[in-house]
Amino acid sequence: MASHGVRRFKPVEKTPExxxxxxxxxxxxxxxxxFVSKKVTAQDFSAETLKKISDLLxxxxxxxxxxxxxxxALRHQFSEAGDSAENVAELIAELIKDDLxxxxxxxxxxxxCYWIWNYRLWLLDEARRLLPLPAGRRxxxxxxxxxxxxxxxxxxxxxxxxxxxxxxETLKQLGTAEEAASMTQQEFEYAxxxxxxxxxxxxxxxxxxxxxxxxxxxxxxxxxxxRAMLDDELALIHQALIDPYxxxxxxxxxxxxxxxxxSVAPRTMAPNLGTSERLQYLRDEIAAIEEMLDGAEDxxxxxxxxxxxxxxxxxxxxxxAAEDRTQILSWLSELKQLDPLRQxxxxxxxxxxxx
Amino acid sequence: xxxxxxxxxxxxxxxxxxxxxxxxxxxxKNLDTRKDELQYWLTEHLRLNGVYWGLTALHLLxxxxxxxxxxxxxxxxxxxxxxxxxxxAPGHDAHMxxxxxxxxxxxxxxxxxxxxxQGRGANKKxxxxxxRDDGSFMGDQWGETDTRFLxxxxxxxxxxxxxxxxxxxxxxxxxxxxxxxxxxxxxxPGTESxxxxxxxxxxxxxxxGRLDLVNKxxxxxxxxxxxxxxxxxxxxxxxLVDACYTWWVGSSLAMIDRLHWIDRKKLSAFVLQCQDPENxxxxxxxxxxxxxxxxxxxxxxxxxxxxxxxxxxxDPI
Numbered sequence: 001m002a003s004h005g006v007r008r009f010k011p012v013e014k015t016p017e018x019x020x021x022x023x024x025x026x027x028x029x030x031x032x033x034x035f036v037s038k039k040v041t042a043q044d045f046s047a048e049t050l051k052k053i054s055d056l057l058x059x060x061x062x063x064x065x066x067x068x069x070x071x072x073a074l075r076h077q078f079s080e081a082g083d084s085a086e087n088v089a090e091l092i093a094e095l096i097k098d099d100l101x102x103x104x105x106x107x108x109x110x111x112x113c114y115w116i117w118n119y120r121l122w123l124l125d126e127a128r129r130l131l132p133l134p135a136g137r138r139x140x141x142x143x144x145x146x147x148x149x150x151x152x153x154x155x156x157x158x159x160x161x162x163x164x165x166x167x168x169e170t171l172k173q174l175g176t177a178e179e180a181a182s183m184t185q186q187e188f189e190y191a192x193x194x195x196x197x198x199x200x201x202x203x204x205x206x207x208x209x210x211x212x213x214x215x216x217x218x219x220x221x222x223x224x225x226x227r228a229m230l231d232d233e234l235a236l237i238h239q240a241l242i243d244p245y246x247x248x249x250x251x252x253x254x255x256x257x258x259x260x261x262x263s264v265a266p267r268t269m270a271p272n273l274g275t276s277e278r279l280q281y282l283r284d285e286i287a288a289i290e291e292m293l294d295g296a297e298d299x300x301x302x303x304x305x306x307x308x309x310x311x312x313x314x315x316x317x318x319x320x321a322a323e324d325r326t327q328i329l330s331w332l333s334e335l336k337q338l339d340p341l342r343q344x345x346x347x348x349x350x351x352x353x354x355x
Numbered sequence: 356x357x358x359x360x361x362x363x364x365x366x367x368x369x370x371x372x373x374x375x376x377x378x379x380x381x382x383x384k385n386l387d388t389r390k391d392e393l394q395y396w397l398t399e400h401l402r403l404n405g406v407y408w409g410l411t412a413l414h415l416l417x418x419x420x421x422x423x424x425x426x427x428x429x430x431x432x433x434x435x436x437x438x439x440x441x442x443x444a445p446g447h448d449a450h451m452x453x454x455x456x457x458x459x460x461x462x463x464x465x466x467x468x469x470x471x472x473q474g475r476g477a478n479k480k481x482x483x484x485x486x487r488d489d490g491s492f493m494g495d496q497w498g499e500t501d502t503r504f505l506x507x508x509x510x511x512x513x514x515x516x517x518x519x520x521x522x523x524x525x526x527x528x529x530x531x532x533x534x535x536x537x538x539x540x541x542x543x544p545g546t547e548s549x550x551x552x553x554x555x556x557x558x559x560x561x562x563x564g565r566l567d568l569v570n571k572x573x574x575x576x577x578x579x580x581x582x583x584x585x586x587x588x589x590x591x592x593x594x595l596v597d598a599c600y601t602w603w604v605g606s607s608l609a610m611i612d613r614l615h616w617i618d619r620k621k622l623s624a625f626v627l628q629c630q631d632p633e634n635x636x637x638x639x640x641x642x643x644x645x646x647x648x649x650x651x652x653x654x655x656x657x658x659x660x661x662x663x664x665x666x667x668x669x670d671p672i
Contacts (some may be wrong), residue, residue, distance in 0.1 A: 004597065004639050005595070005639065005640070005643065006360060006643055019391070020391055020633075023391060025393050026391070026393050028399070029393065029396055030396060037446060038476070049482075060397050060400075062397075062400050063397075063399075064400055064447075064448065064450065065399045065442065065443075065446075065447045065448040068448050068495075068497065071497065112549070114499075117498045122498070123496060135446040154589070158542070158549060158591075161546070161547065162542065162543070162546055164547070165545065167596065200591060200593045201593075202547065202591065203547050206535075206546075206547040206548075210545055212537050246593065247593055248592045249590045251537055251592055254536070254537060255537065256535050258536045263534065265507070268580040282658045337375065340618070341392065341582050341584075341586075341617060341618040341621065342616055342617060342618075345575070345579055345613070345616035348616070
């Protein structure tokens with residue numbers, strides 16, 4: 001399929017033995033495939049069929065149709081499980097547990113395969129649908145540890161982050177309001193830990209933006225508490241920006257600045273700041289960022305941010321002051337020097353400032 | 356059509372300026388002759404996508420007849436399920452990803468009427484996969500939902516003139532709910548912005564005629580920041596470049612009239628370094644294995660950029 005990041009190697013002519021070997025592998029694979037497909041057509045979902053399905057998926061986890069076969073096979077086994085109500089739940093739980101185990105090595109080897117993640121979620125939904133609440137919840141609970149491990153192996157895997165979000169959302173639905181609130185706090189700590197491990201991890205910063213909103217909402221936070229959170233976040237990002245060349249940090253900074261944008265503010269962590277407060281924050285911010293220029297005069301992100309903040313000042317104030325315009329144009333001239341790749345973007349922008 | 360990697364590798368050097376058209380045509384034409392490789396069989400779940408990628412690449416290269424038309428039609432129709440949707444290959448389950456490729460192929464070779472003549476009728480399956488409450492789309496009946504399927508459905512249905520089967524305004528609202536403060540879009544509401552998802556969301560809004568809802572300067576800025584010093588695009592901040600983003604990012608920029616915000620020459624030069632000058636095909640990065648997916652999106656990107664001669668013009672949507 002699409003090969004990502006596979007280093008080239010010199011194509012070596014295969015020996016006759018190797019060719020023979022490959023043909024044999026093809027034959028094995030195709031006969032396994034045809035065996036499975038015949039059994040499924042005949043609706044034969046015996047333990048043997050499931051075993052062959054496992055074999056096929058281990059050889060080729062991208063084969064989505066076979067994941068669908070597996071769903072049918074599992075549903076068949078669920079329907080045949082046990083003879084008393086108690087017994088049924090226990091056996092279904094056992095089947096689900098085994099199947100979740102089967103997926104672990106596949107996820108480790110193919111962490112970017114959509115189909116495996118989807119199948120796993122389907123399985124967990126089955127646990128939720130078929131098992132008593134505590135048993136179903138336990139399965140979901142254990143997923144947090146798994147996805148934690150996956151994100152340690154690749155901290156930007158967006159399948160992993162999306163999966164984590166879904167697991168947390170589901171756990172909240174399955175728990176009490178109190179449990180839900182403590183989960184948000186726990187996730188906030190998790191995102192913090194991930195950012196601490198690698199400041200460039202924008203996935204973790206993004207998660208943080210979502211969790212802050214959640215936390216404040218769940219705590220029914222007052223405007224004062226919201227402002228305190230904002231102050232903490234500004235302090236944190238300023239500290240991180242000791243390395244101003246990291247784009248991830250600046251996107252988080254940009255996200256924070258939305259608090260001061262009257263048209264977006266209602267959807268941010270501090271929606272109710274007054275005009276004078278916004279202006280004061282922005283002026284402080286501009287001063288702080290200007291200081292970052294010291295020793296990093298060649299860092300284009302600093303100029304971009306200075307311009308964005310100053311544009312926000314004009315937006316909040318309702319007009320652009322002459323000195324601000326001059327200031328913007330001077331930063332812009334630096335930017336045109338420092339960022340030749342996006343020359344036309346800056347020229348387009350210049351036209352909007354000059355007029 | 357083999358989806359296997361190689362055999363060649365992107366060997367372009369930094370001084371590479373030439374598009375090796377005939378090598379690429381030969382590379383694609385040979386893909387279906389590789390049945391003695393295990394990889395050919397292990398990638399059967401992508402066969403119909405592969406035909407679309409190869410066919411479209413050949414059209415861009417100016418060799419639209421390099422794949423036999425009748426055989427192509429037969430193969431596409433052999434992938435259709437009873438429910439009207441298409442699987443990746445005969446006997447594979449129907450899924451949105453392949454249904455879109457089937458429609459795109461038939462439209463490209465002007466054979467949509469074959470759906471009624473020989474197939475199971477114009478495909479309405481994609482319309483039935485819409486969640487009528489929130490406007491999103493599933494990939495198949497098992498329920499996976501993301502913006503790739505939403506774009507795919509709008510694309511296929513608009514090509515078939517069947518857009519009225521779905522609730523377009525609700526689809527638009529769903530896309531808007533995937534927008535982040537950086538102006539870009541995620542795979543579902545609340546998720547991190549990703550260049551591939553930007554393409555699906557902007558493509559969908561474009562088909563729905565609602566590009567007016569896009570914050571073009573903000574998104575354009577985010578997209579233009581995907582270009583890194585070697586000229587290539589990455590898909591998210593602080594990630595590696597990949598030739599396929601030339602298309603996902605480039606066409607998104609074109610749809611919002613901001614393609615001139617990046618350095619097209621430098622980007623083209625990067626993509627050319629991803630080609631294998633000896634055996635044809637493109638890879639994700641210089642020095643890596645080539646495949647038909649990166650071949651199409653590398654070529655489509657080059658065509659869009661208009662710096663290199665010899666390619667048919669591509670429509671960004």
